[in-house]
Amino acid sequence: MNYLLEILPSLLSGLKMTLGVFFFTIIGSVPLGIIVSLGMKSEYFTIRWLINGYIWVMRGTPLLLQLIFVYYGLGMMGVTFPRFEAAIFAFIINYAAYLAEIFRGGLQSVPRGQYEAAKVLGFTRTQTFFKIILPQVIKIIVPSFGNEVINLVKDTSLVYVIGLGDILRAGNIAASRDVTLIPYLLVGLIYLLMTAIVTVLLRRTEKRLNIWR
Amino acid sequence: MVSMKKKIIVNTIVGLLFIGVVAWISVALNSTAKQSNQTTIQTDEWQRIKQDKQITIGLDDTFVPMGFRDKNGKIIGFDVDLANAVFKTMGIQVKWQPIDWSMKETELNTGNIDAIWNGYTKTAARAKKVAFSNSYHKATQVLVTLKKNNINRFSDMQGKVLGDQTASSGDESFNKYPNILKKYVKDQKVIGYDTFDKAFNDLNAGRIDGLLIDEDYARYYVAHQANPQNYTVTVGGFSVDETAVGFRKSDKQLRQAVNETLAKFKEDGRMSLIEDKWFSN
Known part of the structure; x- marks a missing residue:
């Protein structure tokens, strides 16, 4: 018990990094994902091709590789990001690709007839999207969106490769210093706590949205 | 619906933009490829370091006892004390930057760090990418086994499973001199761990023998094991490794300054003071 209290401060400072990556990624990737998913339905084939190519690359290569490329690869080409910004950038463009596919699924599940009905009723295209389509889409995608968010909680541990000290690295340090597995146990518990909070928040959102289902 | 004319115009613009970006990237890639093998920094950075009164040193902060973190998260260790003392004599502050150990030379050559100072062993392969200081510490590679398995010579590892740390200097020697140990171990292969504490756990669990x-x-x-007397440490035929500081090849002045200070430390006993603090049992 004493030992846990001793290593807790260093783990909590690692937790700050984990949470930082998590929140910045969510804030950045949700709007980008929406834009990308709308772009996939563009009437211009060049835009569709570009976006499909982007999603193919982002989902087709490991996030770890993308992190290495954004930080070291771009650094060699003269585009130098600081460590944290590089991690956020890589996470945002990666998660936006996954989220865009989820949003696309949501958009497609709204029947065409609703667009036509809205047109007949005199709604503009912007009004149709924000007042009629988006509220339904949000309800539909909450469960799969939650999946990605929980994945993100754990994926943040990949930032070790560009030298950022997240909670798992803090656990690694304590484990190799004190030659024990207990820090990993504590790190696991903290991850569980984080995903529990995320799960509860998502359930609540889902319940609230279900009022007008 | 968008008119045909508008479609063609937008498609052409986006297409041309895309081709432009691809062309720009390939030109940028080409010009970096021309600069001798992936080195982006080619100038002597000593003036900048002296002016800023700060140097960035990369370390793997899990590397006990050379450089690691205490329970409050402060970076400590033999190399940390030594480097801080060396640069203090020059009026330069050390900024310790944790890095992933497998990326250390890339970090150095892209200029994210100015030196690798963390139990960094001189090897021929590394000498191609970095310039070493004079060595300040010597150590050899040893074989750790459980006492109950009665392994007292390298040849006792016949058909047994061996572990080491991936990309460590021990790993390099193991493959370079197959006659010393490699020819004995099972399948002539070694199991690579990212940190030694995990390898120790596997040794205790019996999944590796050495x-x-x-x-x-x-x-x-x-x-730091619960029962230190349960282990056998075998010194075999591996040559002595020399630990040194890694610099960019272009940083000649920085290397010279560090070499001179290290020599001074050896002479006036400051070196052995720091050694005693970390290596005496």
Whole structure:
């Protein structure tokens, strides 16, 4: 018990990094994902091709590789990001690709007839999207969106490769210093706590949205 | 619906933009490829370091006892004390930057760090990418086994499973001199761990029979096990490794300044003071 209290401060400072990556990624990737998913339905084939190519690359290569490329690869080409910004950038463009596919699924599940009905009723295209389509889409995608968010909680541990000290690295340090597995146990518990909070928040959102289902 | 004319115009613009970006990237890639093998910094950075009164040193902060973190998260260790003392004599502050160990030379050559100072062993392969200081510490690779398995010579590892740390200097020697240990171990293969504490866990669990490890770490880890007397440390035929500081090849002035200070430290006993603090049992 004493030992846990001793290593807790260093783990909590690692937790700050984990949470930082998590929140910045969510804030950045949700709007980008929406834009990308709308772009996939563009009437211009060049835009569709570009976006499909982007999603193919982002989902087709490991996030770890993308992190290495954004930080070291771009650094060699003269585009130098600081460590944290590089991690956020890589996470945002990666998660936006996954989220865009989820949003696309949501958009497609709204029947065409609703667009036509809205047109007949005199709604503009912007009004149709924000007042009629988006509220339904949000309800539909909450469960799969939650999946990605929980994945993100754990994926943040990949930032070790560009030298950022997240909670798992803090656990690694304590484990190799004190030659024990207990820090990993504590790190696991903290991850569980984080995903529990995320799960509860998502359930609540889902319940609230279900009022007008 | 968008008119045909508008479609063609937008498609052409986006297409041309895309081709432009691709062309720009390939030109940028080409010009970096021309600069001798992936080195982006080619100038002597000594003036900048002296002016800023700050140098960035990369370390793997899990590397006990050379450079690691205490329970409050402060970076400590033999190399940390030594480097801080060396640069203090020059009026330069050290900024310790944790890095992923497998990326250390890339970090150095892209200029994210100015030196690698963290139990960094001189090897021929590394000498191609970095310039070493004079060596300041010597250690050899040893074999750690469980006493009950009665392994007292390298040849006792016949058909047994060996572990080591991936990309460590021990790993390099193991493959370079197959006659010393490699020819004995099972399938002539070694199991690579990212950190030694995990390898020690596997040794205790019996999934590996021996662990090839730098003797400084071996002493530290054995001393921190619940029952240190349960282990055998075997010194075999591996040559002595020299630990040094890694610099960019272009940083000649920085290397010279560090070399001179290290020599001074050896002479006036400051070096042995720091050694005693971290290596005496």
